[in-house]
Amino acid sequence: MSIFTYNGGAIIAMSGKNCIGIASDTRLGIQFQTVACDFQKVFKMSSKLFLGLAGLATDVQTLEKLLQFRMNLYELREERPMSPKAFAELLSNVLYEKRFGSYFVEPIVAGLNDDGSPFLVNMDCIGAPCLAKDYVVAGTATANMHGMCETLWKEGMESEELFETLSQALLASVDRDAISGWGAVVHIVTKDGVMTRELKARQD
Amino acid sequence: MGDSAYSFSLTTFSRTGKLLQIEYALNAVANGRTSLGICAKDGVVIATDKKLASALVDVDSVNKVEAVNKSCGFVYSGVGPDYRVLVRKARKSAQSYFRMYREDQPVSQLVKQTASVMQEYTQSGGVRPFGVSLLVAGCDGDGTPRLYQVDPSGAYFGWKATAIGKNYVNAKNFLEKRYQEDMELEDAIHTALLTLREGFEGEMNANNIELGVVRKSDGEFRLLTPEQVQDYLDEAN
Numbered sequence: 001m002s003i004f005t006y007n008g009g010a011i012i013a014m015s016g017k018n019c020i021g022i023a024s025d026t027r028l029g030i031q032f033q034t035v036a037c038d039f040q041k042v043f044k045m046s047s048k049l050f051l052g053l054a055g056l057a058t059d060v061q062t063l064e065k066l067l068q069f070r071m072n073l074y075e076l077r078e079e080r081p082m083s084p085k086a087f088a089e090l091l092s093n094v095l096y097e098k099r100f101g102s103y104f105v106e107p108i109v110a111g112l113n114d115d116g117s118p119f120l121v122n123m124d125c126i127g128a129p130c131l132a133k134d135y136v137v138a139g140t141a142t143a144n145m146h147g148m149c150e151t152l153w154k155e156g157m158e159s160e161e162l163f164e165t166l167s168q169a170l171l172a173s174v175d176r177d178a179i180s181g182w183g184a185v186v187h188i189v190t191k192d193g194v195m196t197r198e199l200k201a202r203q204d
Numbered sequence: 205m206g207d208s209a210y211s212f213s214l215t216t217f218s219r220t221g222k223l224l225q226i227e228y229a230l231n232a233v234a235n236g237r238t239s240l241g242i243c244a245k246d247g248v249v250i251a252t253d254k255k256l257a258s259a260l261v262d263v264d265s266v267n268k269v270e271a272v273n274k275s276c277g278f279v280y281s282g283v284g285p286d287y288r289v290l291v292r293k294a295r296k297s298a299q300s301y302f303r304m305y306r307e308d309q310p311v312s313q314l315v316k317q318t319a320s321v322m323q324e325y326t327q328s329g330g331v332r333p334f335g336v337s338l339l340v341a342g343c344d345g346d347g348t349p350r351l352y353q354v355d356p357s358g359a360y361f362g363w364k365a366t367a368i369g370k371n372y373v374n375a376k377n378f379l380e381k382r383y384q385e386d387m388e389l390e391d392a393i394h395t396a397l398l399t400l401r402e403g404f405e406g407e408m409n410a411n412n413i414e415l416g417v418v419r420k421s422d423g424e425f426r427l428l429t430p431e432q433v434q435d436y437l438d439e440a441n
Contacts (some may be wrong), residue, residue, distance in 0.1 A: 078313060080345045089306040 003104045004055050004125075006031060008179030009041055010139035011052040012170050013110035014153060015118035015132075016162035019190040022050045022110040023170045024139075025201070027182035028057055037182040037203070045071055047194065049084050049111035050187060051091075054139035055125070056104035063103055067091060084111035084119040088129060095127030102126050106138035116191050141180045144173035159188045159195070167199055175202055210330030225333055226326060229282075229356035232335035233368060236281035238403055239268075240367035240375055241339040242396050243351040247389035247419040248341035250279045250351070251396045253369075253404060254414050269416035269427050273298035276311050276342030277416040277425040281369030282356075283335035290334060294318050308423075311342030315352045315360050323358025333357070337368045341416060343423045371403035378402050389419060397440045410434040 008029045013022040028039035042052045043064050051067065053060040070090055074082050082090075088109045095103060102125045109121045121129050122136035130136070134153050137145040148169035157165060167186055174180040184199040215225040239252040252268045268287075269279045272294045280287040297317045301309035309317075318338065325331045338354040353368065354360045365383045367375030382395050393415070401408050410433040418425040428436075 077316070078310065078345055083307070086305040086307050090304060093304050 001031065004106070005140050005179060007055070007057040007060075008140050008177075009039075009054045010137075010141040010145060010170065010174050010177065010180040011041060011054045011106075011108055012135060012137050012145050012149060012166060012173075013050075013052060013108050013120050013122075014135040014149065014157075014162060014166050014169075015120055016157040016159060018112070018116045018118070019159045019162060019188060020050075020110045020112060020118045020120065021159075021162045021166040021186060021188045022052055022108065023166050023184060023186040023199075024052055024054075025170070025174050025180045025182065025184050027180060029179055032178070034182055040185075042185065042187060043068075044187070044194065045087065046081055046111075048189060048191075049082070049087060049109070050189065051087075052108035052110065052138065054106045054108075059103040059105045063094075063105055063107070066094065070094070084109060084113060087111075088119075088121045088123075092123060092127035092129050095123065095125065099126055108136050108138050110136070110189075112189060112191065139180060141173045141177035144176050145169065148173050159190050163188050163195075163197070171199060171201055212329055213327055214330065214332060215326045223326065223357070226355075226357045229333045229335050230337075233282040233337045233356065234370065234372070236283070236336070236369045238367060238369040238371050238375060238400065239279045239281045239339055240365070240379070240396060240399055241279070241341055241351045241353075241363065242365040242379065242383070242387070242392040243341075243349055243363065244387045244389040244392035246349070246421065247392070247417060248349045248351050249389065249393045249396050249415065249417050250277060250339050250341045251400055251413060251415045252279045252281070253400060253412070255405065255412050263411050267414075267427075269414040271416075271425045271427065272314065272340075273302070273425075274308050275418060275423045275425055276309075276314055276340060277418065277427070279339045279341075279414070279416060280336040281372075282337060286334040287336045287338070290318060290321070290336065290338065293321055310345035311340060311350050311352065312344050314342065315340050315354060319354050319358045319360040321358075322354060322356060326357060339366070339368065341418050342425065343418060343420060347420060347423065349418060349420050367399065374403055375399050389417070393417065393436055394440055397436060401440075408437070410437060 011024040024041040028036040237253040241250040333356040340352040365379040410430040415428040
């Protein structure tokens with residue numbers, strides 16, 4: 001058993017035409033016992049910036065609070081919103097500070113830059129970033145998710161098509177993973193706002 | 205800060221509520237060579253009188269206008285060695301910021317950071333306040349050009365145009381008359397040179413003044429070379 005698979009979970013973020021989508025399952029388990037099916041793993045940091053955290057649930061919650069704290073202080077001091085790039089760099093540094101006693105999370109930062117272009121990064125638990133222009137995945141079903149995304153993703157999808165693609169990719173991936181699933185939520189972010197939908201998923 | 209025998213602050217309140225050490229530090233600043241700055245709508249210019257003790261001094265070895273990060277620069281009036289300590293600390297702070305956020309530290313944040321350092325030295329054991337006032341030129345988070353003054357007390361002010369050091373009263377009056385709301389950078393440089401010349405002892409040339417400029421277009425702070433300064437001086441004649 002790995003510490004990263006203790007609670008289970010799956011997160012995907014995809015880019016579209018001047019929009020991004022980020023989706024996760026909502027299962028919280030303790031090894032094979034499912035304990036909750038409404039556990040939040042994707043957090044809205046600002047109207048154009050989302051943070052997805054897969055891994056050990058306690059670290060997911062702690063890191064979300066810690067980053068919200070850092071972001072709030074930044075926005076108060078600087079009197080301007082934090083850009084996705086700066087946020088990702090901050091997260092990377094926060095994780096590396098714990099290089100020899102790390103948080104057991106796999107984060108995903110998904111947002112829109114000032115010019116409307118998509119911004120996607122995923123990192124390992126000590127902050128090594130990996131920028132992507134198409135999609136990023138994290139969690140216990142990454143092999144499945146990579147397979148689905150590689151096949152289904154295409155360039156220039158508008159928000160509705162992105163929603164369909166993202167939902168299908170996530171649902172199919174978690175259905176083949178025992179410790180992910182039990183409900184899913186999808187957020188689509190465009191310059192006009194955020195659209196959040198809960199998916200009807202297999203409850204097993 | 206300081207060794208154990210001096211863990212008390214040397215900057216203490218007088219009966220009238222003043223911090224005399226800070227007042228005296230401001231006197232040290234007022235005895236320093238004149239520096240001034242003007243904030244135009246498309247950039248900021250800072251300038252200083254670099255008159256040296258003797259003609260034998262190697263001019264190139266003295267730098268009063270210093271870049272702190274890509275988009276910000278400092279100039280000072282007062283005690284040179286204290287200034288160098290502040291520049292060093294400010295540069296380190298700007299690099300830490302860049303390392304944390306991969307973005308250039310905006311001038312307003314740099315000023316707050318530097319001002320907070322200067323304030324620490326008015327409330328710590330065994331140290332004295334810095335004997336400099338700084339003029340900081342830079343571009344802010346949203347690209348707007350800004351000029352700030354930071355005093356030994358740690359107080360900072362945003363200015364449209366200001367002067368510090370010897371003769372600052374006359375210089376500020378001159379600036380007040382000449383400043384216009386939507387001044388362009390080229391006019392601001394011209395005005396800065398005229399203002400500097402007003403109180404200059406002896407002949408002003410490209411080797412006994414220093415000019416630093418940050419333009420909104422590229423957000424980069426540059427020290428002007430003597431050749432560039434000479435060009436502006438020629439225009440001003």
